[in-house]
Structures are given as C-alpha cells and as structure tokens.
Amino acid sequence: EAAVTQSPRSKVAVTGGKVTLSCHQTNNHDYMYWYRQDTGHGLRLIHYSYVADSTEKGDIPDGYKASRPSQENFSLILELASLSQTAVYFCASSAGGKNTLYFGAGTRLSVL
Amino acid sequence: QQQVRQSPQSLTVWEGETAILNCSYEDSTFDYFPWYHQFPGESPALLIAIRPVSNKKEDGRFTIFFNKREKKFSLHIADSQPGDSATYFCAASASNAGAKLTFGGGTRLTVRP
Numbered sequence: 400e401a402a403v404t405q406s407p408r409s410k411v412a413v414t415g416g417k418v419t420l421s422c423h424q425t426n427n428h429d430y431m432y433w434y435r436q437d438t439g440h441g442l443r444l445i446h447y448s449y450v451a452d453s454t455e456k457g458d459i460p461d462g463y464k465a466s467r468p469s470q471e472n473f474s475l476i477l478e479l480a481s482l483s484q485t486a487v488y489f490c491a492s493s494a495g496g497k498n499t500l501y502f503g504a505g506t507r508l509s510v511l
Numbered sequence: 512q513q514q515v516r517q518s519p520q521s522l523t524v525w526e527g528e529t530a531i532l533n534c535s536y537e538d539s540t541f542d543y544f545p546w547y548h549q550f551p552g553e554s555p556a557l558l559i560a561i562r563p564v565s566n567k568k569e570d571g572r573f574t575i576f577f578n579k580r581e582k583k584f585s586l587h588i589a590d591s592q593p594g595d596s597a598t599y600f601c602a603a604s605a606s607n608a609g610a611k612l613t614f615g616g617g618t619r620l621t622v623r624p
Contacts, residue, residue: 440616441517441600441614441615442614444612458613489554489555497562499545500555503554
C-alpha cells in the first residue's frame, strides 16, 4: 500500500508568518507534487519534483516555495502567508508522469 | 486559464440510474486522461484512466468515453449506488509536459436511494 504522510494535518497561521508543510513518502517514487484544493477550483498544482534537489513550478507557484532534500521528502514553504492561501493542501507521489498519483491525507491551513 | 473544464458542478441521480460526468480540454498535446474520486473527508484516489489509443475504457460499472476530435471525454457510472456519492475529478496530462497533471474543477455526485 502506497504511503504518503503529511504534517501537520491542520494549522492556523498568522498573516505574514512563515509556514512549512511537510510530506514524506515511502513508495520509492521519483515524482512528488503539492496541490491546493479550494471549493470550485478542484486541485491546482503548485510545485512538483521528479528528482531530489530539484523542483519545478506548477500552475500556481506564486507565493510558494518548494524543497526536495531527498527522494522521500518534499516540503512546501509559504514565506509570507496571506489570507488567500487558506486552503487544503495535498501532497502526492507517483512512479512517473503517467502513473497513478497517491495522495496524502491533506493539510488544512487557515491563515488569519 | 482553465485547461480542463468539467460539468456539471453538481449532479443528483436516483439509485440505479446512469450518471454522466463531462470534461473538455484545450491542449491537443494531452494524451493521458484519468478520473479521480474523493469521498468526503478523504483524499482523491484514482478511479479509472484512458489513453487515446482507444475511445472507450471500461472497468465494471465505470466507463470512459473519449472523443479526440471534439476534445471531450466523459465518465459514465452505470447502476449508480448511494456509495458512489463523492466528488469526481477529471484530469489530463501531456507527454511533453513532464509530470504535470491538470485537474478539472470537480463534479459533486449525489446518488439518492
């Protein structure tokens, strides 16, 4: 069974503060992704990575940074959190670009 | 710019009916089209996927119909059950776009007993 673990599961942050969301996978997958889910917008890709120490911009990268220090770990960083970044964030991993995405349980972020 | 459009946003059917969920796309380089479902409080999970070497893919009660000329594809859920109630997302990716999978906005399906 594929395993993608996100932490924290929920977080309340203040506007202008720094937020780090972490993701760990034990699938031995090369690809990892960060998606954001908002009602009515489905899942939007923020950043992704297909190899350690390298990240790629997704469709909505502004205001977010990503870090892939190892194959297993992929972090999403909000340097200056804003109200508009309140959402549920999902991390996912896959064996390749055309393979099944395995999602973590999600992190509910509220920026106040 | 939304490259994958999904309709309707919400759909209610009676148990036993066929639910039809629709998607359209703009990028003609897209060559992989999965459908994911998400139950309340859970994460999205792959349901079924198609590559356009064929225009139909079946898996039990779930069927994808694909129309390359019109850039449309749909998910048909036959004999809908209350347990099928969930949000369904279509998605698409292209071989020349690396690992990027673009999702539609989702259809919330409710199956009434």
